[in-house]
Amino acid sequence: MRPLLLSLLSIFLMASVAMAQVVNVYSYRQTHLIEPLLQEFREETGINYRLLTGAAGGLLERLIREGANSPADVLVTVDAGNLVAAKQAGVLQPVQSEALVQSIPAHYRDEEGYWYGLSARSRVIYYSPDRIDPAKIPTYESLADPDLGKRICVRSSSNIYNQSLVASMIAHHGAEKTEEWVRGLVNNFARQPQDNDTAQIRSVAAGQCDIGIANTYYFGRLMASDSRQDQQVVEKVELLWPNQDDRGAHMNLSGAGVTKSSRNVDAAVKLIEFLASDRAQSVYAEYNNEYPVNPEVPVSGPIKSFGDFKADTLQLSDLERYQAEAVRIMDRAGWR
Known part of the structure; x- marks a missing residue:
């Protein structure tokens, strides 16, 4: 009996310590x-x-x-x-x-x-299939094409998601080329950066711009919503996975x-x-x-319908080296 009692006491004490x-x-x-x-x-x-x-x-x-x-x-x-x-x-x-x-x-x-x-999550491109050919915007880099025009909605440069995207561009292309890209991107803004990621997707659906940049889970939330208004947004907007022929979509x-x-x-x-x-x-x-x-x-969930995609395997801890420079580049380029 004594070994059994000791065993039970040990279990009790271990549980008591855990609960504490x-x-x-x-x-x-x-x-x-x-x-x-x-x-x-x-x-x-x-x-x-x-x-x-x-x-x-x-x-x-x-x-x-x-x-x-x-x-x-x-x-x-x-x-x-x-x-x-x-x-x-x-x-x-x-x-x-x-x-x-x-x-x-x-x-x-x-x-x-x-x-x-x-x-x-991935920071991807959203577009209106009625107003833009997705073949014109296959990459993040293509968003700075001067022929694209003022068609892009995006949130402020103070947003950490945008800062990390720019930091990843520095990691892939260096600071000089990234600054050229950011300047071209800013020139293609349809309006001053504002609001949150969901608002960028809604703005594409509303015709305020033809292209938006936002994280994938925001579109997933709209898809999962019971709101008819949200479903109408989903019906008018398509998600595009960028850079599928090279490094893959930016991940965070x-x-x-x-x-x-x-x-x-x-x-x-x-x-x-x-x-x-x-x-x-x-x-x-x-x-x-x-x-x-x-x-x-x-x-699982709504994002399963987004299908398979190629993801960028950039070491995300490397962003530590580029985050501060990303903010300086965005500021110099006029991304407010």
Whole structure:
């Protein structure tokens, strides 16, 4: 009986320790999008969580302000640019995990282990099939063609998604050629940059421009909407995968890192491992209309209808080298 009692006591103590653990999560993701997965994590591991949501920039500012006294263990945010900014600000710490290395391709994680991608999206071209021949806009580079004219809608240069796209162009073409491209792109703007990604797609449908630049999941949301107005937008707009004959479409991601202030690193790593698991990848991608970073997890939800495409495999941690120059180029070129 004694060995059995000791075994039961050991199990009880281990469970008690796990339940006593709490992972504090700072998340750009809205509560209703990430909390179901956090609840599953708690049920599976016995580790509890506290969740604080906010804007990406606001969360980073908070982490910087709180410093070593921050209660945060994990930062969940979107775009490699924001993850790079967090790394550069010194609010993340490198962690190594065989599970994360196995499930996340190298180009979707920081080379030093400061952050790991959780879901992917592409920044693509949307167009009106009634007003433009897609053969005229097969690449990002073609959007700067002077013969195209003032037909493009896009959001502000302050948007991190656009900054990362330009940073990727620097990685592929160098700063000088990228600045030429940005100047040509700006010359083809149909209006001053404004609003969010969804608004660019809506503007194409409304005839305010013929071409828009936006992330794939925004179109997925419109497709999944019950609104007749949203369905009319989808009916009038087509998605184009750029650069399919060369490097592939620009990719970005949402991701997570362990904070430098974390007092519960092991549990924080377990949470990120859980979010990168097959089960979480499937749920995370479906509810957010994004692509799993793990190539073994099937695509689901509305974006499955987008079909197969060639994705750029640029190492996203390389954007760290080019982000600041991208902003300077956009500013010099008049992208406001």
